[in-house]
Amino acid sequence: ETGVTQSPTHLIKTRGQQVTLRCSSQSGHNTVSWYQQALGQGPQFIFQYYREEENGRGNFPPRFSGLQFPNYSSELNVNALELDDSALYLCASSLVGASSTDTQYFGPGTRLTVL
Amino acid sequence: QQQVKQSPQSLIVQKGGISIINCAYENTAFDYFPWYQQFPGKGPALLIAIRPDVSEKKEGRFTISFNKSAKQFSLHIMDSQPGDSATYFCAASDTGTASKLTFGTGTRLQVTL
Numbered sequence: 001e002t003g004v005t006q007s008p009t010h011l012i013k014t015r016g017q018q019v020t021l022r023c024s025s026q027s028g029h030n031t032v033s034w035y036q037q038a039l040g041q042g043p044q045f046i047f048q049y050y051r052e053e054e055n056g057r058g059n060f061p062p063r064f065s066g067l068q069f070p071n072y073s074s075e076l077n078v079n080a081l082e083l084d085d086s087a088l089y090l091c092a093s094s095l096v097g098a099s100s101t102d103t104q105y106f107g108p109g110t111r112l113t114v115l
Numbered sequence: 116q117q118q119v120k121q122s123p124q125s126l127i128v129q130k131g132g133i134s135i136i137n138c139a140y141e142n143t144a145f146d147y148f149p150w151y152q153q154f155p156g157k158g159p160a161l162l163i164a165i166r167p168d169v170s171e172k173k174e175g176r177f178t179i180s181f182n183k184s185a186k187q188f189s190l191h192i193m194d195s196q197p198g199d200s201a202t203y204f205c206a207a208s209d210t211g212t213a214s215k216l217t218f219g220t221g222t223r224l225q226v227t228l
Binding site: 002004031033035040041042043044045048056058090092094096102103104105106107108109 | 121147149151156157158159160161164204206208210214215216217218219220221
């Protein structure tokens with residue numbers, strides 16, 4: 001186990017609704033990255049948060065937004081849900097800084113289904 | 116634009132055999148190359164990783180071979196076991212850009228008895 005936790009484990013929403021996913025990073029880590037993994041595909045980078053600021057973003061529209069809190073936990077918010085947003089959402093924590101190893105440790109994911 | 120190409124898409128290997136998965140990348144700024152193992156319903160778990168300053172790294176039954184000039188790297192699983200049956204992803208990142216991981220499309224490995 002990586003020590004990265006995510007909630008909820010599963011979620012069903014309807015098109016047009018909004019959703020918030022949560023992630024607690026591994027102890028000692030200061031950075032959280034979010035990825036979207038569609039069925040049968042590799043994870044796609046959404047964005048990363050470092051010191052409560054967005055620190056890099058992938059090719060996702062602005063309706064995907066996030067937050068990082070002082071305890072380094074994070075939220076992913078998706079507005080105006082679309083059917084194609086159905087996927088496994090993964091959170092990965094890492095340590096960025098003088099002791100950085102670049103290793104990202106993934107949580108178990110949240111399975112989002114949009115009907 | 117797919118920056119990391121992975122092959123094969125699926126692989127069947129007999130128990131005790133060698134599993135080989137290959138990846139190729141385009142972005143010469145990539146300087147960190149991890150491999151992840153993912154079981155159904157679980158998040159990816161880091162197996163082994165390499166940087167471009169070495170051509171090979173071995174950890175137990177898992178070996179990464181890296182060819183910087185060809186922009187290719189591969190994962191070798193020696194003495195493959197049924198418990199190794201999972202999906203394997205190669206990835207790459209440029210550690211100068213927030214360590215965003217770019218993943219390959221995955222290889223579904225099945226190890227038969």
